[in-house]
Amino acid sequence: MHGVVLSHLSPGLGPATPAELVDLLQQQLSSWIELDWEAIDPNLGSLTVLHGDSITDGAVEAGGEYVEALLSVDGGFDNGSDWLPSWAWQTAEQVERTFYRGMKSLSAAEYSRARAMVIEVPCGTASELLTQYEERQVSRVDAYEPIARDRLHVSPSGSWFWPCPGCRYPMLLRGGWLRCEYPPHDVYRYSLAPGEGDELPVLAGAAGRDRAEPRRADGVLCLAWGIWRFICCPGLAEVSLMRWLEAKKYFTSGRIVRWENRDAWDIGIYSPDGWQLRVDVKDVADPRRILDRLPAGETIVLPWHRAAQARELAGLLASVTTPDGLPYEVLTDRQFRTKISGLIKKATASR
Numbered sequence: 001m002h003g004v005v006l007s008h009l010s011p012g013l014g015p016a017t018p019a020e021l022v023d024l025l026q027q028q029l030s031s032w033i034e035l036d037w038e039a040i041d042p043n044l045g046s047l048t049v050l051h052g053d054s055i056t057d058g059a060v061e062a063g064g065e066y067v068e069a070l071l072s073v074d075g076g077f078d079n080g081s082d083w084l085p086s087w088a089w090q091t092a093e094q095v096e097r098t099f100y101r102g103m104k105s106l107s108a109a110e111y112s113r114a115r116a117m118v119i120e121v122p123c124g125t126a127s128e129l130l131t132q133y134e135e136r137q138v139s140r141v142d143a144y145e146p147i148a149r150d151r152l153h154v155s156p157s158g159s160w161f162w163p164c165p166g167c168r169y170p171m172l173l174r175g176g177w178l179r180c181e182y183p184p185h186d187v188y189r190y191s192l193a194p195g196e197g198d199e200l201p202v203l204a205g206a207a208g209r210d211r212a213e214p215r216r217a218d219g220v221l222c223l224a225w226g227i228w229r230f231i232c233c234p235g236l237a238e239v240s241l242m243r244w245l246e247a248k249k250y251f252t253s254g255r256i257v258r259w260e261n262r263d264a265w266d267i268g269i270y271s272p273d274g275w276q277l278r279v280d281v282k283d284v285a286d287p288r289r290i291l292d293r294l295p296a297g298e299t300i301v302l303p304w305h306r307a308a309q310a311r312e313l314a315g316l317l318a319s320v321t322t323p324d325g326l327p328y329e330v331l332t333d334r335q336f337r338t339k340i341s342g343l344i345k346k347a348t349a350s351r
């Protein structure tokens, strides 16, 4: 890795030895790599790669952006991107193999039900998963595997894990901390103190309804990490909006279409009064990445934790249109709900 880093820096710059590199990786990239960070991405400049011996969540997130770049719009896998780090390549390949490949043979309705299951059921015992498959009329998705060791607490009373209160995925236990690695769920971070005797560790900083509760891990399977991070996590905001829309009596049955045309856009909304919207929910760290692959839907919704990007993204999309020529509208989750409620009110009043 030392050689790779040096090959990207001007001669004479950069760490002289691998040991020096390890030290520098504990500091912000902008403090030791001379680049125009404002032009690249200020967030990347303030990134530290290592904290002690562990890779930071920020570094994993930055890597995740490359994984997403490998997954093409139709869920295929772009084998041509062999310049990317092997970690990104392998993770994307795993997502493609265990999720998208199995989806190809499904009808649109089956595809939508299978995708919803992966988002709403991140873990469960084999029999719980079987019940979910039957109730949701989903054919088996090859996305579940045993829980990784670093998410388990093994005690004489058996193995335990803590589902994240935000996404239900087993939280990571490391260095005296229990946490969810999805950055918006960083609020679910608990310091651990050893329990008495055979008891489970005590969680500090866990208050109210968002307290993580331990669950027995025997026989429990959870989503492969890449599926959880790149399908389940961004899907939480999508499913929340879908459920909110579907609960409105105004929309007649079947007029809120989930992941329409095999996810060409996230939600198709067809009102009985003739107006329609195609919604794309965008959960990316750097809004400029959205320009690389323009959304098919004209209504872009940012989840609550990305609301601060609204102005910048609206500016970026002002000079372009959807592939079929419509201007984009960028809304935060809250603005979108207000807009829909307003449209319904107006349509109902004029009848």
Ligand SMILES: [Zn+2]
Residues within 6 Å of the ligand: 164, 165, 166, 167, 168, 169, 180, 181, 182, 185
């Ligand atoms: Zn979570």
